[in-house]
Amino acid sequence: MFKAINIEATFHLAHAIKQQLNNQLDIQNLGISPMHVRVLKIIGEIPGSTAMDIAALFKRDKAQITRLVNHLIDQELITKKPNPNDKRSQFLELTATGAVLQGKLKALSDKMESRMIEGIKEEDLEIFSQVAQQMKNNLIDRF
Template sequence: MNINALEATFHLSHAIKQHLGSQLEAKNLNIAPMHVRVLKVINKHQSCTAIDIASFFKRDKAQITRLVKQLIELDFVKKKPNPEDKRSQLLVLTPQGTALQKSLSVFSEDLQKQITQGINAEDLATFVKVAEKMTSNLSNA
């Protein structure tokens, strides 16, 4: 069977999302892979707004707002006043969110090891370079 680059990328993306989803379900976290990505951004940027996250993912603000609302309801994220803009609020991880983020980081490292098993460093570097170029090609279209 001849699979082109687009199909191979879809297969990889789907496999990662499925694996992550099943792991989250096994841990009874009641969150989806997109929640994980939002938590990661909030953790990395220490404090950001829902608009920042929507821009980062190039997603609709309403979709991100729903995800953030769910994370707040689960006590993983809280809002705090934005000292630079009184009209917006910053999102920060709660202690429970920080603990979850740490456990998700371990999971991400394990997934990274699993997904790259048997792939030498040079091939992996080439893959990353090609994937980044493909992403750039779509972003600039």
């Protein structure tokens, strides 16, 4: 039987996480959005990332990712390097400033996660992760 409460609970959790991240980014006056944070994280964690890679990973329009990337370039947080294997694409890399910011964002994320899981048993968190992954897989595999 379908229970809309499951979907609503998921939406509320996702919204609360995004809202808290927005609040923290505003408090620290970083001038970036949660989507910028996600792009910076990918660029820092996956060497040789391109805008097309990020668009595919996030299942977003390339134009939207290009706007995000250009904003990060304007803020001198990332830079483009030529891709020797494909003259049409460029690798994205963190600048020194971007790497420092990524460290701050990691600390912020760790603090948010610690706060979010307060009072929840480790085994419950493991079950939650497994269930959330299965739900995601069910949607991906069937739609």
